[in-house]
Amino acid sequence: MKNELRIALVQSPIIWEQPTSNRKYFSSKIASIKGKVDLIVLPEMFTTGFTMTPENLDVKEGDVTVEWMQDIAKEKNAAIVGSIIYSENGAYFNRLFFVNPNGEVRHYNKRHTFTLAGENEKYQAGNKHLILDYMGFKINLMICYDLRFPVWSRNTVDYDVLLYVANWPKPRIEAWDTLLKARAIENMSYCIGVNRVGKDEKGLEYVGHSAVYDALGKQLVFSEEEEILEVTLSKAHLVETRKKLRFLEDRDQFNLE
Incomplete structure (x- = not known):
């Protein structure tokens, strides 16, 4: 079991509906990471921004970006x-991809589509979790609006890390801060949230607040600027915390059907 996981959180602006330009931008940002990291986290819809006009994009762009992610992971x-x-198959998804250095690709379709923006009318919702093992850490992967629904992230399988990628706007940023911390505490896990900065074509402003919290809700990193945040998670610290404070053993016993 690896005891540490080194993570880079890329908090960035996003160019509206310009996948090629965004891939070029993120290539440059990732190249600036000088030290060794194990996991690089990008925001939600990082090649387009949170657009409700997916038909404006070439349907091949998704595969092009996945190949780009494979190249970055290898490099x-x-x-x-x-x-x-x-x-x-004729449907659009807000799909999270997790790409390993060996090129293996896993994905998660956003479960809770954001009805306030009409995401539910444009994108098909998922219905399956993606919880994977990576370098000795069990990671539960989520997208933005999923953060508001604690039952979907409930820690029934003893995962170690809960990770959210997002386009979460400034008017509701206090909810983002509060819920990230709450998800960490209630699930006795690390909680990571990676948000964007800047303004989109709809005039919405994003102020980042990408952050990482430990199992007791302590904030390990935080930023409101365009930058790359680096943090190291400790499996030993998490195990020791859970051993000392056995809160997960007292969780309510129920299952979702």
Whole structure:
């Protein structure tokens, strides 16, 4: 079991509906990471911004971006994760991809589509979790609006890390801060949230607040600026915390059907 997981959180602006330009931008940002990291995290819809006009994009763009992620993962010898618009069988998905350094690809379709913006009318919702093992850490992967629904992230399988990628706007940023911390505490896990900065074509402003919390809700990193945040998670610290404070053993016993 690896005892540490080194993570880079890329908090960035996103160019509206310009996948090629965004891939070029993120290539440059990731190249600036000088030290060794194990996992690189990008925001939600990092090649387009949170657009409700997926039909404006070439349907091949999803596969192009996945291939780009594979190239980055191999080059940096690190896994990379983020969500993009993906077209499959005539439907659009807000799909998170987790790409290993060896090129293996896993994905998660956003469970809770954001009805306030009409995401439910444009993108098909998922219905399956993606909880995977990576370098000795069990990671539960989520997207943005999923953060508001604690039952969906409930820790019934003793995962170690809960990770959210997002486009979460400034008017509701206090909810983002509060819920990230709450998800960490209630699930006795690390909780990571990676948000964007800047303004989109709809005039919405994003102020980042990407952060990492430990199992007791202590904030390990935080930023409101365009930058790459680096943090190291300790499996030994998490195990020791859970051993000392056995809160998960007292969780309510129920299952979702």
